[in-house]
Amino acid sequence: MLYQLYESQRALLAPFSEFASATSKLYDHPLSPFTHTPLAQRVSAGFELLHRLSKEYEKPAFNITTVRVGGTDVAVQEQVAVTKPFCRLLRFKRFTDEGPVLERMKQQPTVLVVAPLSGHHATLLRDTVRSLLQDHKVYITDWTDARMVPTEVGPFHLDDYVAYVREFIRHIGPEVNVISVCQPTVPVLAAVSLQASNGDIVPRTMTMMGGPIDARRSPTAVNNLAMNKSFEWFENNVIHRVPVNYPGAGRRVYPGFLQHTGFVAMNPDRHLTSHYDFFLDLVRGDDDSAEGHRAFYDEYNAVLDLPAEYYLETIKVVFQDFALVNGTWKVDGELVRPQDIKQAALLTVEGELDDISGAGQTRAAHDLCTGIPRDRQFHYDVAGAGHYGIFSGRRWREKVYPEVRDFIARFSDPQAAAPAPRQLTADTPAPAGAPKRAARKAPVRVRNSA
DSSP: OHHHHHHHHHHHHHHHHHHHHHHHHHTTOTTOGGGGSTTHHHHHHHHHHHHHHHSOOOOOOOOOOEEEETTEEEEEEEEEEEEETTEEEEEEEEEOSOHHHHHHHHTSOEEEEEOOOSSBOGGGGHHHHHHHTTTSEEEEEEEOOGGGSOGGGOOOOHHHHHHHHHHHHHHHOTTEEEEEESTTHHHHHHHHHHHHHTTOOOOSEEEEESOOTTTTSSOOHHHHHHHHSOHHHHHHHTOEEOOTTSTTTTOEEEOHHHHHHHHHHHSHHHHHHHHHHHHHHHHHTOHHHHHHHHHHHHHHTOBOOEEHHHHHHHIIIIIISOHHHHTOOEETTEEOOGGGOOSOEEEEEEETTOSSSOTTTTTTHHHHOTTSOGGGEEEEEETTOOTGGGTSSHHIIIIIHHHHHHHHHHHSOTTSOOOOOOOOOOOOOOOTTOOOOOOOOOOBOOOOOO
């Protein structure tokens, strides 16, 4: 019922949103006589803000058409490598007529970026992909909005997510390096574990960034909500059926608009301030700042629905049973054993100010992957970075990406002798709130070789 009410409200506001957009342009267009009336700038700014607060936000495009490789601009084409009912595997294919550059690109490592299926579209990782394309062949999982999947396709479970990742790893082949951001760190670790247990293809490297491997460590507000509410509460309060105006009519989902409401509710003051600053930027004619606001919220406000089965099972497995760290998680009847991973190198990345995945939650992967030699395990704490800062923005480009790039380069060629990284950390105390465990040496931090 709630979903139908939301759709009715959206349909009701649509004409007013378009009216606000037209009025804003009427008071801002240089050829309009209204532009020269008193307070025209304020009227135009107010109506544009009203339009943006009431409009519907569609899935953005990646819009990555060129990238610099070795100082040369090369063309980038987005291709669909694999199509599944709930996901597309995209490849960003690079093209150039420069022989040396082409040869260089052929020798670069292959990366599979597993994007989160947690409310936002894969385009949230646009900055991640753009940086990686400078030095890698890049694939990414592009998850489908569940409201667009007809019910006859069937449900989508957490086990299906793991199966998708395993299929994508096999499709790319043994040269693959996997990067998982936030939510997928858990199913990706499960997928690689099952690959190792079955003697199948295992990625050469695993980079896990800001994910809830062990949500008991330094729990955040997001963790506390998932841990303190019962499974039945989530099933009864946040799961709704898709309305009749979508292909997936009747499918049970966790609606994107509810997820978005939760995002905003975490930092309401910050969003209010941002919108007010946007209004002032429009009044002052600061087009660059205003465009930055538009670009951010075009992405932030574009959300998708999650399949109910997948969402509820993630709550139970990751945040209530802690099945991965307790060694009790079975995927399609097979026990997940991270200790079976022996060949891949592991890098975990955490943001100092991350309010989604607390300190130590991602680093917990090292305690599970005991089969990986210690000289192939690394951890990097990003000073001053929040959750989004570890994969997008200036800190990602200037701090995190060089670490990830050098880590992949160091271990992506199984025939090359990897230089021993310089050890910079000794035993590191457990994060606040971490469960007691036997002390072990902290993974060393990866450093740039130059």
